Amino acid sequence: MSKKVNLNKIVKDYENNYKNVEHKIVLCAGLMCIASGALKVFEELKKEIKKQGLPVSLEINSKCAGVYVSKSGCQGFCQQGPLMNINDKIFYTQVKVEDVKEIVELTIKQNKKIERLLYLDPKTKKSTAKMEEIPFYKHQERILLKDCGNTNPDDINEYIANGGYASAQKATMKMNAEEICTEISASGLRGRGGGGFLTGKKWNFARIQETEKKYIICNGDEGDPGAFMDRSIMEGNPHSVIEGMIIASQAIGADEGYVYVRMEYPLAVDRMNKAVKQAEKLGILGKNIFGSNKNFKLHVMEGAGAFVCGEETALIASVEGQRGMPRPKPPFPAESGLFGKPTIINNVETIATVPKVLAMGGKKFGKVGTETSPGTKTFALTGHIVNTGLIEVPFGTTLREVIYDIAGGVTNEKGEIEEGAFKAAQIGGPSGGCLTKKHLDLKLDYDNLKKADAMVGSGGLVVLNNTTCMVNIAKFFMQFTQHESCGKCVPCREGTKQMLTLLTDITEGKATMKTLEVLESLATVVKTASLCGLGKSAPNPVLSTIKHFRSEYIAHIEKKTCPTGECLALAKYNIDQANCKKCSLCKKVCPTDAISGEPGKTHKIDSTKCIKCGACKTACKFDAIFVGGSK
């Protein structure tokens, strides 16, 4: 069975074959571009190129010629998808099937740009042809995500041609376990899953255990609502995860590993499985990897949908076929983990960064980012912003740069850019906290965020505008953690439930100042006494919103109003008589006849009949209907 893979030959063959193609079209086939119709564009592209008399190649091999059409993983600029990069020179956004004919005719055959498909900067009204020059990309530093949007995830040769598996080969053939750990420690790489624990240190714990059997697990159970970095990496560059796993296995002396993928990510499962098969075929995984005397068997396991399985010990239980419930630590998994054997669990992003660290050298990697948080971090950027998508920035980038330079600014209710619409940024999901205007110049890294009572978390960054009710956001996260609490320990099981009840009381106008007091003290109890990270961090969104938006809580409690009108039970719709043109349009659309008045006369809303559907507010052309006590 044992065979030795010759990486150099694969690289050379690939380069020689590549010379035969004249054009390269990379179409983004990340989940979001697919949802926007990327696959249809892909099919049309193949047809159209042939129709116009050019050869099409879907793979770089000895027979390829003409136009190489490739599907890549997520290129990040999801809002503008489907994305198409032609010869790394022309970057088209929002490509539709109807555009394909013109693209082949003009851009491929005549090297002409199609103006309407280029990205148009809404601020400067200028179009940009090169991907790197678009503001969204210009302000990023894409170390990890670069390959993600550039290579075909289904083609192992392309990964190898870009320098892939060289680090894994070096780690297997030329380095011993201690050397690998030292190199990773020198880089200062910290776990990207949330805790920020030093990866090298963690590996060392498992390395020194003297047992025959050890395991390595890659945690791809990305359950945080609002986070999709790991999904994009597994979908876009599955081989980087495999390579990282091989290096990790060599560092700790494991011969078996699991990639645990969340079941909501079927495409990621598919691509990981395919990638594992390809690597096995080349002798990179399996027995005698790279022709050495070492084995590494890698399994891809689909999770079954439980947020708590992101916690190490719960994840282990789930791989063992048990209910995914955490257990007290110690013993730590590095001493006794999966099936009682030493086990290391790393997040997908951490694992995918490892090959980069070895390729760059630990010390050089450590120079990117800040002193205590080296490297780059991917963030899933969403919410009320112009450019949503997947980004990667060095640690130490400020929140302002992320929101205003990369995300293109905050949008208001109508989806237009509005200076000053920014209210808060929720970072770290249900375990994190919110950052406000005063944090805009905060340099994002592990320690600064911790000081600001937030956390890097897995990297979900949701920007909220001033129409968002912060009490409601806290309630939303509480609903989530309460639902996902596994029920093993009392503080988390009962505490989250009671906290949710108290928050509901506040949003429904049933609360007193005592409620807030109880809520705060209960939060402290849940935070201190819960068994695992889920419970320990569940109160964070509540505490953080109380700290920064206390006045909003008080408005709900004392004035019984929701300042943003989002809490329906408290919302009161009123007509601003100064703006009202007495057109009676609102009366026509009201489904419950709650609005009285004739055209030309004063209109009023009867709050006892009003069901707060907001139809009148949407219908009004003069902005005369408002929510809350006074405008």
Added chain:
Amino acid sequence: MKTESQEKISKILENYSYKPEKLIPILQKVQDEYNYLPKDVMDFIAYKLNIPSARVFGVATFFAHFAITPKGKYIIKVCDGTACHVKKSEAIINKIKEKLNLTNSNTSEDGLFTLECVSCLGACGLAPVVVIGGDVHAQVTTQQISDLIDGIKNEAKK
């Protein structure tokens, strides 16, 4: 239980070498077959793996993916992750409930639809997102979801 189904399940168990630690992938495969996990099937699995039925039932009820009652023909997954939530996914959920008359159960009376709220589909850039039978629908409005459901209903009638 029919011999036929016993054979079908035994084949799945065989693929996993009757290992109890493979219970989750086993249940996933069995659910693919039946669209839910019938009680007698769970008992049979427990018997074959030589583990208590309670353990199989415990795992089946712990994870969101497993259902112990039949699911509808079409599964409507509405994302209620943070990004979708701030882009008003709640209104979409309420519209579906109203439209399919879902009060006590998540499956419509005609057995055609099951509503599932998922915490995040990882497609936050397209919020709010709804997935019906593998098709991702982006930036969905209440009107759109209503039309989608009507479309499927009409299709099913034919």
